[in-house]
Amino acid sequence: MTTIREIARLSGSSVTTVSRVINHHPYVSEEKRLKIQAIIDELGYKPNILARNLSFGKSNTLGVMVPYTNQPYFDAILSGIIHQAFQQGMMVSLLPTDYDKEVEKSYLEKMATGAFDGMIVLSKANPLSVFAPYKEQVVFCEKIEDPSYASIYIDRLTVYRRVFQALKQQGCSEVAITINRAPEKSTSARYLVDAYQEIYGAIPENRLFKDCLTYEDGCEVGRHCGQDPTLQAVVTNGDEIAAGIQAVIERPLFLVGQEQTLLSEILNFSTICHPLMELGEKATHLFQEKRPKTIQLTSTFINRQPDFSFS
Numbered sequence: 494m495t496t497i498r499e500i501a502r503l504s505g506s507s508v509t510t511v512s513r514v515i516n517h518h519p520y521v522s523e524e525k526r527l528k529i530q531a532i533i534d535e536l537g538y539k540p541n542i543l544a545r546n547l548s549f550g551k552s553n554t555l556g557v558m559v560p561y562t563n564q565p566y567f568d569a570i571l572s573g574i575i576h577q578a579f580q581q582g583m584m585v586s587l588l589p590t591d592y593d594k595e596v597e598k599s600y601l602e603k604m605a606t607g608a609f610d611g612m613i614v615l616s617k618a619n620p621l622s623v624f625a626p627y628k629e630q631v632v633f634c635e636k637i638e639d640p641s642y643a644s645i646y647i648d649r650l651t652v653y654r655r656v657f658q659a660l661k662q663q664g665c666s667e668v669a670i671t672i673n674r675a676p677e678k679s680t681s682a683r684y685l686v687d688a689y690q691e692i693y694g695a696i697p698e699n700r701l702f703k704d705c706l707t708y709e710d711g712c713e714v715g716r717h718c719g720q721d722p723t724l725q726a727v728v729t730n731g732d733e734i735a736a737g738i739q740a741v742i743e744r745p746l747f748l749v750g751q752e753q754t755l756l757s758e759i760l761n762f763s764t765i766c767h768p769l770m771e772l773g774e775k776a777t778h779l780f781q782e783k784r785p786k787t788i789q790l791t792s793t794f795i796n797r798q799p800d801f802s803f804s
Contacts, residue, residue, distance in 0.1 A: 554738020556609035653688030711737020
């Protein structure tokens, strides 16, 4: 592999002069610059980007900690991050975790060695204390009560309340909900359960479906719903789950998805529109600001069945 020292020897120049030519710095005569560049071109020399970044003290790379990379929710946020990072000339490194605490810690340790300039955390398994030593380099895509952290989040509780209030006003009294992770581990699941209980009271065990993440999970929920003739509506944690329920249920059921994907439009069920791409873009802006700040975004309930009969 060709090195700067070899180019310096062949051109009769110092290593410093060759480095200046490679990095387009001034203070090199045109004659010497052309001679060195000709040797670089002839040998096909390519700079070691990693070494160069380390010498400058930055990698120009943004790490994105994400549990999964095949879910509409996270994919939409990632689209916003990648779009904004591209505009700012930054590279993005995806850091999938599957909610493994040790994997999350390993990424933080890599960041500490300079592998990434910083990190956007879409969701995490570890407590906030694990991230404390790295707080100046991290932006969280969830509500963080401590104002010394940078975070951006969607006000889910308010929109969830609106959903259940709308259902109750339309005459719906029997509602189930679906979640992925347990409420004590997931803020979004906790807000959905809290909003339900504010409007309808304690949730019966048979009206809370857990571990729901995919279309297939929705189909399984749908089979259970089909055996409960009193059930009138299901508020799900995603359009895919709602689509799965609709695929197998054989009677009218008011469904609410989340993320406003094409599925909800084509199948014409209600959904919650979260500003996910905006969340990703603003998280990237917040990372560039390098200061603690909290940003709140709002969601919209899209009721596609305002005249649904619950009688």
